[in-house]
Amino acid sequence: MNDNTVLNIKSISKEFSKVKVLNNVSLSLKKGECLGLIGENGAGKSTLIKIINGIYYPSGGSLELEGKPVDIKDSHTAKSLGISMVPQEFNLIPTLNVFENIFLGNEIKLSNGLLDKIEMRKIANNLLDQLKTNISVEEKISQLSVAEKQMVEVSKALINDSKIIIFDEPTTTLTSHEIEVLFELIRGLKEAGVSLVFVSHKLHEVKEICERVAILRDGNLICVKNVEDVDEQYMAQQMVGREITKIFPQKRDSLVGDRSVLRVEKMNLTRKVIDASIHLKKGEILGLAGLVGAGRTELAECIMGLRHKKSGEIFINEKKVDIPNPRVAINNSLAYISEDRQGRGIHLIFDIPTNTTMISLKKYVKNCLLDKDLIHKKSSEYIDVFNTKAASLKNALKFLSGGNQQKVYLAKCMDTNPEILILDEPTRGIDINAKSEIYQFISELQEKGMSIIVISSELEEIIGLCNRVYVLREGKICGELTGEDINEEEIMYYATGVKVM
Incomplete structure (x- = not known):
C-alpha cells in the first residue's frame, strides 16, 4: 500500500435479500485528495459510502485506515476513527435549533456537567461564517430552506476534526454562489490534508474539484481515472455502458x-x-x-x-x-x-x-x-x-x-x-x-x-x-x-x- 493512502477498500461486497449490490469493489483514497464517485442510481455508490460510514456492514471484504485493518460496525465507530459524512437526505431534528443540531452527539460541557451553550453558539457561528451563510444559530431547523439545511449538514461534518469527509450530492440544492463557497472550503480542507469522497451526478463539478474519479456500474468498479485524462462524455458513457444521446425530448x-x-x-x-x-x-x-x-x-x-x-x-x-x-x-x-x-x-x-x-x-x-x-x-x-x-x-x-x-x-x-x-x-x-x-x-x-x-x-x-x-x-x-x-x-x-x- 502507498504510504500516502489513508483508506483502502479491499474487495468489498454487499447483498440485500440475496441481491448483490456491490461486487468485490477495491479502491483507495489518498491523503489530501478529493475522489469523485459516480455512477447511475442503483450503481452502488450510496451503499459503498454507507459501508465506509458504518451505516451498512459489508457482506464481504475489508477496510484499512492508515494501513491498519478497521471494523466499522456503526456510524459512532466511523466518527471515532475520523470519518464523517454529509448525507444527501438530511439527518437533522426539525424541533431543535441550528447550533443544537450541529453539536448533536458532540456537545461541549462545562465542569459542572451542563452544556456550554455559549461556546457551542460561538463555534457554530464561526462554521457558518466559513460557509458565508446568513443562517442564525438560533433558528429552528423546521424554518430553514433545503439549501440552508444542506449548509447545516456541512457544518456538522466540520466540527469532528475528520480525516475523511464524504460528500453525498452536496450541491443539488445550492446556488452557483453557494457551490463556489463550498468548493473553496473543500480546497482548504484538501490543503489541510483532509481526504474527501465527492459523490455527484454533476460531472462538470467532478472535473472541477476532484483529482481522481471512480466509476461504478451495477455494483462493479468499472475504472478509476485521473480527471484531467477524461471528459464528461467519457464519464457518462462509462456510467451507463453505452453512448449517451440527447437527454431532452423534442419540445412540443x-x-x-x-x-x-x-x-x-x-x-x-x-x-x-x-x-x-x-x-x-x-x-x-x-x-x-x-x-x-x-x-x-x-x-x-x-x-x-x-x-x-x-x-x-x-x-x-x-x-x-x-x-x-x-x-x-x-x-x-x-x-x-x-x-x-x-x-x-x-x-x-x-x-x-x-x-x-x-x-x-x-x-x-x-x-x-x-x-x-x-x-x-x-x-x-x-x-x-x-x-x-x-x-x-x-x-x-x-x-x-x-x-x-x-x-x-x-x-x-x-x-x-x-x-x-x-x-x-x-x-x-x-x-x-x-x-x-x-x-x-x-x-x-x-x-x-x-x-x-x-x-x-x-x-x-x-x-x-x-x-x-x-x-x-x-x-x-x-x-x-x-x-x-x-x-x-x-x-x-x-x-x-x-x-x-
Whole structure:
C-alpha cells in the first residue's frame, strides 16, 4: 500500500435479500485528495459510502485506515476513527435549533456537567461564517430552506476534526454562489490534508474539484481515472455502458392549448410570495425559475394547500376554488412532487405498493376490504412504466436508490389521476439515465394533454423542457419568457434583477 493512502477498500461486497449490490469493489483514497464517485442510481455508490460510514456492514471484504485493518460496525465507530459524512437526505431534528443540531452527539460541557451553550453558539457561528451563510444559530431547523439545511449538514461534518469527509450530492440544492463557497472550503480542507469522497451526478463539478474519479456500474468498479485524462462524455458513457444521446425530448409547443386550466391571482404569503399571478394552459409545461429563496416552492405549496396563503385566488378550469389542504387539491385533480422527497413524499420503511397507493386507497377498497391483489398488480404496472429497479415489490424504499425512490414517488402521484402536475426539483440527486427517463415520461404526459409545472434550480432542465417560463425574485414574478428567450442568460438577468418586467 502507498504510504500516502489513508483508506483502502479491499474487495468489498454487499447483498440485500440475496441481491448483490456491490461486487468485490477495491479502491483507495489518498491523503489530501478529493475522489469523485459516480455512477447511475442503483450503481452502488450510496451503499459503498454507507459501508465506509458504518451505516451498512459489508457482506464481504475489508477496510484499512492508515494501513491498519478497521471494523466499522456503526456510524459512532466511523466518527471515532475520523470519518464523517454529509448525507444527501438530511439527518437533522426539525424541533431543535441550528447550533443544537450541529453539536448533536458532540456537545461541549462545562465542569459542572451542563452544556456550554455559549461556546457551542460561538463555534457554530464561526462554521457558518466559513460557509458565508446568513443562517442564525438560533433558528429552528423546521424554518430553514433545503439549501440552508444542506449548509447545516456541512457544518456538522466540520466540527469532528475528520480525516475523511464524504460528500453525498452536496450541491443539488445550492446556488452557483453557494457551490463556489463550498468548493473553496473543500480546497482548504484538501490543503489541510483532509481526504474527501465527492459523490455527484454533476460531472462538470467532478472535473472541477476532484483529482481522481471512480466509476461504478451495477455494483462493479468499472475504472478509476485521473480527471484531467477524461471528459464528461467519457464519464457518462462509462456510467451507463453505452453512448449517451440527447437527454431532452423534442419540445412540443404545438400541444399547448389556449385554455387556462390553472390560474393564480395575486397570491400572497407573508415575506415569501408577493402578489404572484400565473396561469397554466392545457397541455403546457410551465417553468418556475429563480434563485434559491425566490419563492418558487412556497408558491407551489400555497397552490397545493400545504401553506395557508395570506390572500389570493385560485381558479381551476376557470372555476374559483378554495384549497385549504392537500386533500382538497388532490380532489381538484392536482398532484405535487415535493423537493423534499424523503421528508414529504415517501415513507422509507414501507414497501413499494404501500407507498404507491397511500393517497389513493379508496379506489382499492372492495367489500370494505383492501384488494391487495389489485394493489400489487397496479404497483407492478408502475414498476414497468417507470423502469423502476427493485429486487421485489416487498422491498422497503430505504433499500432503493434515490432515483428509484423518485420513480415510486411519481407513481404515487400518478395513481391519483391528476390533470395538473407540479414537479419541484423532479430530478434532484438523480443520474443522467434516470433523468432522461423522467424527462421522456413528462413529455409523454404532455402529449396526453396533462398540464405540468416544473420548478428546478437546474437551468438546463427549465430550458430543455418548458414551453413558457416565469422567473421569480424575492417572492415576486419578475419575468415571463417564451420561445428563444428561454435561455440561461435571460433567466439570470431576471433572477438577479438586471431586467424587470
